Amino acid sequence: MISLYLPGQSWLHRCSVRLKLVVLAIASVLILPVSDLVLLGAALAVVLSLYVSLGSGGLRQLKALKPLTSLLVIIFFLHGITGNWHEGFVAVLRLVVMVLLANLVSVTxxxxxxxxxxxxxxxxLRLFGMSQKKPALAVTLVLRFAPVLLSVYASLREAFQARSGRRTSWRLMAPFLLQSLIMSENVAEALSARGGAAGLGGNAKL
Structure with missing residues (x-):
């Protein structure tokens, strides 16, 4: 099972999970309307310093951006084609900051x-006799494995580029969906072995 968690005892690891999620939500809301390149650059510098504070292992986590390279380039040049390079820089910087912040929560x-x-x-939900663990688990899995799926796509794209010399292709969607389904089945089996949502806890390391 692929795990994004980076073991450690840094101050970010020790921070409350709720605090990290709240800060992530607030930061995302604040970043969305920003169009000043200086402010976005400062935000990126702050995020990068957080990764540096995790040590060499933290710096290696910056590879989370690799799967987004093609998308970022496309976004930038689409803005450039319309004659608005400034908006292209803004869109790319904004996306990079938000992805790195989300990934930082996952790895810590x-x-x-x-x-x-x-x-x-x-x-x-307990008032209606429904399980609160199942939807909580679903939300947690989304938060947890979105960066993993990006990494899966990156590895497929690199293999395709090595064979064909082209950077990407729509043909990658089929193996990507297959890998996603395999990962989903692996997660389902792991959860089933633990007793489902009710058995997840304690030493779970998905």
């Missing part, structure tokens, strides 16, 4: 800790 938070933080959001 264990799966079971993240689920525990999300769980209270679904406590009203």
């Amino acid at each position: 938070t264990r799966m079971d800790d993240m689920m525990e933080a999300v769980l209270p959001l679904f406590s009203p």
Whole structure:
């Protein structure tokens, strides 16, 4: 099972999961309307310094941007074609900052800790006799594995480029969907072995 978690005892690892998720949400809302390149550049510098604070392992996590390279280039040149290079820079910087922030939460938070933080959001479901763990697990998995899926796509694209010399192709969608389904089945088997959502906790390291 692929795991994004980066073991460590840094201050970011010790921070409350709820605090990290709240800060991520607030930062995303604040970044969206920003169009000043200086402010976005400063935000990127702050995020990069957070990765540096994790040590060499943290710097290696910057590879999370690799799968987005083609998309970022396309976004930039689409703005350039319309004659608005400034907006292209803004869009790329904004996306890079938000992806790196989300990835930072993933690499410094264990799966079971993240689920525990999300769980209270679904406590009203108990009034209707419904399980709060199942939707909490679904949200946690989305938060956890989005960067993993980006990494899967990156590896497929690199293999395709090595064979064909081209950077990407729509033909990559079929193996990507297949890999995603295989990963989903692996996750389902792991959860089933733990007793499903009710058994996830304690030492879970998905």
